[in-house]
Amino acid sequence: MTETSDAEATRPIRVLVGKPGLDGHDRGAKVVARALRDAGMEVIYTGLHQTPEEIVEAALQEDVDVVGLSILSGAHNTLVPRVLELLRQQGMEDVRVMVGGIVPEEDAAELRRLGVVAVFGPGTETEEIVRFTRSCARGA
Amino acid sequence: MSLGKDILQGDRRALARALTLVENQMPEADEIVREVFGHTGRAIVVGITGAPGVGKSTLVDRLTGHFLSLGRQVGVLAVDPSSPFSGGALLGDRVRMEGRGSVVFMRSLAARGHLGGLARATPRAIQLLEAAGKDLILLETVGAGQSEVDVMGYADTTVVVVVPGLGDDVQAFKAGILEIGDVFVVNKADRPGADQTMRELRQMLSLGPRKAWQPPVLAAKAQSGEGIEEIAAAVLQHKDSAERNPEVGTRHVREAERFLRQALADQLVAHAVARAKAAGRWESLVEDVARRRKDPVWAAKELEGGEERE
Numbered sequence: 110m111t112e113t114s115d116a117e118a119t120r121p122i123r124v125l126v127g128k129p130g131l132d133g134h135d136r137g138a139k140v141v142a143r144a145l146r147d148a149g150m151e152v153i154y155t156g157l158h159q160t161p162e163e164i165v166e167a168a169l170q171e172d173v174d175v176v177g178l179s180i181l182s183g184a185h186n187t188l189v190p191r192v193l194e195l196l197r198q199q200g201m202e203d204v205r206v207m208v209g210g211i212v213p214e215e216d217a218a219e220l221r222r223l224g225v226v227a228v229f230g231p232g233t234e235t236e237e238i239v240r241f242t243r244s245c246a247r248g249a
Numbered sequence: 250m251s252l253g254k255d256i257l258q259g260d261r262r263a264l265a266r267a268l269t270l271v272e273n274q275m276p277e278a279d280e281i282v283r284e285v286f287g288h289t290g291r292a293i294v295v296g297i298t299g300a301p302g303v304g305k306s307t308l309v310d311r312l313t314g315h316f317l318s319l320g321r322q323v324g325v326l327a328v329d330p331s332s333p334f335s336g337g338a339l340l341g342d343r344v345r346m347e348g349r350g351s352v353v354f355m356r357s358l359a360a361r362g363h364l365g366g367l368a369r370a371t372p373r374a375i376q377l378l379e380a381a382g383k384d385l386i387l388l389e390t391v392g393a394g395q396s397e398v399d400v401m402g403y404a405d406t407t408v409v410v411v412v413p414g415l416g417d418d419v420q421a422f423k424a425g426i427l428e429i430g431d432v433f434v435v436n437k438a439d440r441p442g443a444d445q446t447m448r449e450l451r452q453m454l455s456l457g458p459r460k461a462w463q464p465p466v467l468a469a470k471a472q473s474g475e476g477i478e479e480i481a482a483a484v485l486q487h488k489d490s491a492e493r494n495p496e497v498g499t500r501h502v503r504e505a506e507r508f509l510r511q512a513l514a515d516q517l518v519a520h521a522v523a524r525a526k527a528a529g530r531w532e533s534l535v536e537d538v539a540r541r542r543k544d545p546v547w548a549a550k551e552l553e554g555g556e557e558r559e
Contacts, residue, residue: 147332147334149335153357199262
């Protein structure tokens, strides 16, 4: 089911875009944040060098529908499961988690198995990310 | 189980959920606010306003740290603009906030087309934070121009932040944002022209009528934390002054009538529109106004006058 533009106007999708870990390259995260904003969503951008704890606390306080994690450092195998675990501890299993960055396919498969709804690699069209975010935020 | 009760017990998730309901103007929000309203009105609300890039978010972060060290329960509401085209928003005020875990509750609000520098949900968001036990709320406006002055209506104390070199002294005499400050902060005070900006502001303020509270003009370097203690002290002094002097006035007096008017207006409008629609008159009146056959004031009077008019 697609939502009407009416629902979109009164109940904007809220997305947190954050960069856990130590890499200092946030261009990708900013491009995605901008694309989601232009698609009518409210994007909480948390900036660089966030711990999983900080990201999950921000997601809780901001009551987001979706968390997007941008990771280029290669530390996704520790950072992403930690975020998922903390969300579970807070009873926030309904919050969808997407990952963007450089993630080898076998790692991506494992992250999906753990509950990540999508892993977007380099070269992904922003339209695809927008479409996916919208569909999973509206209870897909 | 009710969200209202959970909020009163300090449940952060319930608070976050309720804030969303309030922002989205869902009917459940009315229930929650009714449940907690008796526990609101207790916090000191400090408005932080000023042009984009003057350092509001950094100042909010440093004030948060300082008020925490004074034993305050701090809540933060930060408003950013919504896109007039997509309705979306990039809410970036968390970037400047130091991670303090669950000690501080911060919520980013999109203005969602509301003018005046705040979001429509602001007063209710303040009430929910108060119900959750926050006794000091920092309210950061969108990057303000000259007439985003709503914050003064919601805050106990309004802090206006400026930086050196934003224009000649005529700018300081214009009406609007420079009239609403209870405390003025010249941030980035190590920049050239800071002394001149301080002087011009003080001069502008000294030309106004003598009041029980004379707004101080304080220098700060929020980035390094210089001047933060003085700003916090001025905020608390202003609060004391407002409580002792009826002339200064607390926000509770200012806002009570406005809350009532707003609620009444919302209900009357909703009622009138529903009645006009039920009677099949709404669409034709909208059409009449669109085609310039009737002006909106006359059309509204016609509706208000009821059916006997036609």
